[in-house]
Amino acid sequence: MTDMHPSVRRPAANREVVVGTECVTPVKVWQPWIRLLHWTLVGTVVVLSLTGFYIADPVVLGGDGGGLMATVRFVHVLAGWMLITVLVGRLYLAFAGNPWARWPQLLPVWRERRAQLWHTVRYYAFLEKHPAEVVGHNPMAGLAYVGLFGMLAVQAVTGIALVAVTDRDGWEWAATGWVFQLLAVPEVRLLHHLVMWFTWTFVVFHVYAATLVDRVERGGEISSMVGGWKMMPTGRIEEELSRDAARRRRRRR
Amino acid sequence: MTGAAVAGPTQAEPPAAPGPEAGPLAALGIRRRSFLTWTARITALLALPATLRPQVAQAVEAAVASGERPTLVWLEFQDCTGDTESFLRARNPSVSQVILDLVSVDYQETIMAGAGEAAEASKAAAIARGGHIIVVEGSVPLGAGGGYCVIGGRSAEQILTEAVKGAAAVINVGTCSAYGGLPAAAPNPTQAVAVPDVVQGVPMVNLPGCPANVDNITATLVHYLTFGQLPPTDEQGRPLFAYGERIHDNCPKRGHFDAGQFALAFGDEGHRKGWCLYKLGCKGPSTWHNCSTQKWNGGTSWPIQAGAPCVGCSEPGFWDTMTPMYARLPDVTGVGQDLSAEKIGLGLVGATAVGATVHGVVKVARTRRQLAAEAPAVPPPPPPLPPTERDATDDQTPAGAR
Ligand code: HEM
Ligand code: HEM
Ligand code: SF4
Numbered sequence: 001m002t003d004m005h006p007s008v009r010r011p012a013a014n015r016e017v018v019v020g021t022e023c024v025t026p027v028k029v030w031q032p033w034i035r036l037l038h039w040t041l042v043g044t045v046v047v048l049s050l051t052g053f054y055i056a057d058p059v060v061l062g063g064d065g066g067g068l069m070a071t072v073r074f075v076h077v078l079a080g081w082m083l084i085t086v087l088v089g090r091l092y093l094a095f096a097g098n099p100w101a102r103w104p105q106l107l108p109v110w111r112e113r114r115a116q117l118w119h120t121v122r123y124y125a126f127l128e129k130h131p132a133e134v135v136g137h138n139p140m141a142g143l144a145y146v147g148l149f150g151m152l153a154v155q156a157v158t159g160i161a162l163v164a165v166t167d168r169d170g171w172e173w174a175a176t177g178w179v180f181q182l183l184a185v186p187e188v189r190l191l192h193h194l195v196m197w198f199t200w201t202f203v204v205f206h207v208y209a210a211t212l213v214d215r216v217e218r219g220g221e222i223s224s225m226v227g228g229w230k231m232m233p234t235g236r237i238e239e240e241l242s243r244d245a246a247r248r249r250r251r252r253r
Numbered sequence: 254m255t256g257a258a259v260a261g262p263t264q265a266e267p268p269a270a271p272g273p274e275a276g277p278l279a280a281l282g283i284r285r286r287s288f289l290t291w292t293a294r295i296t297a298l299l300a301l302p303a304t305l306r307p308q309v310a311q312a313v314e315a316a317v318a319s320g321e322r323p324t325l326v327w328l329e330f331q332d333c334t335g336d337t338e339s340f341l342r343a344r345n346p347s348v349s350q351v352i353l354d355l356v357s358v359d360y361q362e363t364i365m366a367g368a369g370e371a372a373e374a375s376k377a378a379a380i381a382r383g384g385h386i387i388v389v390e391g392s393v394p395l396g397a398g399g400g401y402c403v404i405g406g407r408s409a410e411q412i413l414t415e416a417v418k419g420a421a422a423v424i425n426v427g428t429c430s431a432y433g434g435l436p437a438a439a440p441n442p443t444q445a446v447a448v449p450d451v452v453q454g455v456p457m458v459n460l461p462g463c464p465a466n467v468d469n470i471t472a473t474l475v476h477y478l479t480f481g482q483l484p485p486t487d488e489q490g491r492p493l494f495a496y497g498e499r500i501h502d503n504c505p506k507r508g509h510f511d512a513g514q515f516a517l518a519f520g521d522e523g524h525r526k527g528w529c530l531y532k533l534g535c536k537g538p539s540t541w542h543n544c545s546t547q548k549w550n551g552g553t554s555w556p557i558q559a560g561a562p563c564v565g566c567s568e569p570g571f572w573d574t575m576t577p578m579y580a581r582l583p584d585v586t587g588v589g590q591d592l593s594a595e596k597i598g599l600g601l602v603g604a605t606a607v608g609a610t611v612h613g614v615v616k617v618a619r620t621r622r623q624l625a626a627e628a629p630a631v632p633p634p635p636p637p638l639p640p641t642e643r644d645a646t647d648d649q650t651p652a653g654a655r
Contacts, residue, residue, distance in 0.1 A: 056581065058532065060515050060523065068513030124612070126619065165499065165539070168487070177488070184574035185539035186565075190582050190594055197598025201605050208609035216620055 023234040029136055030228045031098045037086050038225055044083040045203070048155075049196055051076035056193055080159045087152055099244035100136030106146050108139040110243070117143070131217060135232050135240050141209065148202050151195050158192040277317040298472045298547065299484065300494040312479035316355050323478075324385040326376055326416060327361040330402050330409040331436040331445055332391025335464035336427040337363045342467055342550060356386065356474060362404075373405050376416075383419030386477070387455075388470075389430040389448045392437055396444035413451055422483055423448065423457040426470060428566055431459035431490070438572035449490065458483045459490040463566035468547050469495040489569060491541065500537035500563050503545040506530065516560075524560060534579040536565030 030038075051072045058069060094103040108114045116132035117139035123131045124140075132138055137145070161179040164172035179188055213219045224230045278288055292310040296303060316322070329337070341364070358365070360376040367375060379385050391409075394401035399408025417423060425448045428434040436445035449457060460469050473492060476484045484492040501507065509515070509529040516524035516533055529535070537545070540563055548555045557563055565575035574583060584591035 058513060058515055060517065061513065065509070065512035065514040067511060070511035070513075072513075126615065129623065166502065168497070181488075184568065184570060186536065186574055186583050189539075190585070193582060193594045194585070194597060197594065197601055200598070201601045204602055204605045205609060208613065212613060212616060216616055 024231045025234045025237060026229050027135060027232050027237050028098075028228045029100045029224055029230045029232075031093075031101060032228065033089070033093060034097065034101050035225060035228055037089050037093070040082065041086050044079045044086065045199060047079040048076060048083060049200070051079065052193070052196055077159075077163060080156070083152060084156050087149060087156065090149065099241060102244070104244075104247065105136045106142040108142065112243075113139045113142075131213060131219075133233070133236055135230065135237055141206075144202065144206065148199070151198055151202070154195050155192060155199075158188050158195075161188055162192065276314070278314060281317070295472050295475050298468060298494065298543075299476055300497070309475060309479050313355065313475065316478050322355055322357040323421070324379045324382065325356040325358045325361075325388060326379050326385055327358060327388045327390065328412060328416060329362050330389070330391035330393055330413070330430070331443065332427065332429055333435075334363055334390070336390040336470075337361070339464040339467045340426075340470060355478060359385075380416055380418065380420075384421050385419070386474075387416055387420045387423045389413065389423065389425050390427050392429040392433050392445035392447060393451050394436065394443035394445045396442070401443040401445075410451055413448065417452050417455050420455055422477060423452065423455050424470070424473060424483075425449075425457065425459045425461075425490075426465040428461040428463055428569075428571065431461040432569040434463070435572055438570075456483050457490065458486060458492055460495070461489075461491060461567040461569075462542060466495070466544070466547060466549065469543070487541070489541075491567070495543045495547070496541045496567065498541065498543070500540045500542055500545050500557070501535075503543075504529075504537055504557060505545065506557060519560070527560075530557060530560070530562040532581065533562045534577065534581055535562035536568075536571075536575045536578075537563040539575065540565040540568055542567045 054072045055069075055076060058072075061068060093101045094106065099105075104110060104113070108117050116134060119128055119132040120138045120140040122128045157176055157179065160172050161176035162185075164170060164176050165185060167173065168177070183191065210221050210225075214222045220230055278285065289310065292313065293303075293306055296306040296309050299309075301309070327337070359379040360372065362372070365372060365375075391402075393409045393413060395410060399410050402409040404412060425431040429436060429445075430448045433441075433445050433447045433450075436443055437447070449459075458473060460466075460473060462469075469492070472494065473484060476482075476492075476494075484494055486492050487496060489496075501510070504510070506527065506529045509527070510531055514523060514526075514528040515531050516528045518524065519533065524530075524533075531538075535557070537557065544555045544563070545557065548558070562579065564578045565571045568575065576583065582594055584593050585597060
């Protein structure tokens with residue numbers, strides 16, 4: 001193991017383990033920033049959906065109402081800005097993060113990743129016994145995250161546009177007023193509302209897939225999103241790291 | 254509207270202001286005090302600073318004195334005459350007279366005395382003189398060679414194109430002439446279009462609404478008389494003084510909205526208490542118009558005050574984009590039937606959840622079977638394995654082959 005990437009802790013005597021015929025090494029797949037962004041994202045999406053749902057269909061409490069709508073809208077827009085911050089942060093890590101955060105993990109641009117994508121499709125169709133062996137995301141998950149980030153970007157644009165209608169002299173209108181050239185205001189609301197449901201469709205599948213690979217395939221994914229570490233075959237880690245290093249060398253040249 | 258313009262002159266007309274009861278206005282039987290009150294109100298409505306009020310008053314007086322009244326030709330196409338009705342309900346009858354005397358209404362099918370060829374002749378004369386103001390009410394049908402709206406043997410499109418030649422300005426009153434309105438709603442059987450779709454290159458302003466508010470029509474004319482041009486507009490061609498802010502931004506029920514107090518059904522307790530009509534489908538948050546400040550019928554009332562949710566009548570395409578009128582969101586159409594966002598969303602999430610569950614059950618069953626098949630290769634340990642899938646996996650699947 002020469003030229004070790006810092007993500008991989010040099011196996012101490014009791015760290016590298018032999019399972020069957022293979023050596024496995026702990027590897028820090030998810031750097032702290034990725035984990036922080038992930039769980040912040042989960043929090044903001046939950047808050048945005050709950051507050052958004054109230055905005056769409058408010059329940060009426062008794063008494064003087066307690067300023068509920070004004071508060072909920074404020075919280076929604078605040079959480080919206082947090083979501084946008086997360087998206088920007090993730091975009092940055094797609095270029096500056098560790099090898100498993102960078103964009104080739106999200107878009108299957110390499111032949112090997114495309115083969116693994118096909119393998120994953122076959123796995124979900126019960127045609128392969130086990131998922132493709134990858135250290136980071138499998139390529140299908142990567143594509144799903146691209147789709148998710150796309151939907152969240154739609155939420156960000158339509159959300160800012162719905163803020164903009166309150167004041168057509170603000171910068172929000174200058175930035176997103178064009179949305180209303182394409183859609184009327186109620187249609188923008190409808191789109192924003194529908195994409196919330198599309199997001200939850202993703203989440204249901206996402207949590208199922210994470211549970212499946214964690215509980216049935218014993219990949220330790222869920223704890224990896226908490227602690228960052230995965231146990232992976234040593235050879236596999238080195239292969240992925242050398243591929244990443246080669247890509248960066250090519251780019252530098 | 255700036256606070257100063259609203260609060261200033263309307264209430265605090267200095268007692269010294271009324272001048273001698275003489276001059277061209279007196280000749281029209283208009284008392285100076287009511288004229289000044291009227292100019293103050295118009296200045297405020299136009300969102301002009303109160304300091305411009307004298308200029309407005311002077312311009313109107315000068316126009317009256319000069320006797321050179323701009324000609325107004327009012328064209329009606331596919332309409333309901335609602336805007337004409339609105340026009341006849343000017344806020345202050347004695348002063349509305351000013352406007353009617355300021356502009357010479359040479360052609361107005363509904364109210365003019367002349368008919369038939371005499372009427373057509375006076376219209377032709379007005380157009381020939383040029384410099385006239387065209388007011389259009391109603392949309393222009395292009396279908397059937399224009400046959401859906403023919404007046405005096407000529408189609409709406411022909412009449413309109415001829416009338417705008419040499420015109421100084423075009424004022425589209427009502428949503429139909431501004432955006433197509435009801436006749437242009439899907440499926441638009443007459444192929445109705447808005448005036449700007451037929452005519453370009455003339456100064457034009459849209460005063461949409463079902464109908465347009467006479468206060469806004471009057472103010473637009475006064476702006477034109479005072480400054481010689483139409484008022485500044487938004488992207489939809491609507492003057493900012495009247496359409497700069499949303500109904501919702503100035504709605505008297507807005508406090509109930511922010512508080513979270515909503516009427517849930519027509520006639521329920523919240524509705525009777527005057528709570529916000531959001532849940533009854535109010536489109537005030539999507540609609541730019543000054544109904545909430547200007548009100549209707551001389552400031553008597555307006556839809557939301559009367560408990561009817563705003564239907565968004567001054568927005569382009571409102572028949573198609575703001576319906577159902579009493580529901581907050583439009584449905585998704587064009588998929589065989591109209592589906593609500595909730596139906597689509599719950600359907601998708603539900604289908605994914607069911608699919609995932611089925612997939613999971615199959616996967617676990619297969620994994621168990623697979624492990625059972627592989628089991629004989631390993632000599633069974635003395636106490637038989639507990640039959641849970643978890644322990645079996647731990648013992649027998651190489652961790653690497655995930
Ligand atoms: C609103 C809910 C959620 C959203 C929007 C979401 C989104 C995401 C995204 C975007 C990633 C990619 C991480 C990256 O590369 O930046 C990811 C990965 C992951 N998430 Fe979530 N997540 C959600 C909920 C959850 C929950 C509840 C769990 C735990 C059960 C979970 C477990 C994971 C795991 C294990 C990964 C890594 C999986 C892989 O290797 O592809 N997520 N999630
Ligand atoms: C995951 C992301 C988001 C979800 C799930 C979400 C969900 C929702 C939902 C369901 C509504 C009610 C829509 C309706 O029925 O009218 C709503 C409204 C709204 N959202 Fe979001 N939203 C998200 C992101 C954002 C962002 C990023 C912003 C802006 C920074 C934003 C701003 C707004 C505003 C201003 C409204 C009020 C619209 C109105 O006035 O009717 N949202 N949101
Ligand atoms: S009644 Fe309509 S316009 Fe008025 S506050 Fe409620 S939603 Fe807004």
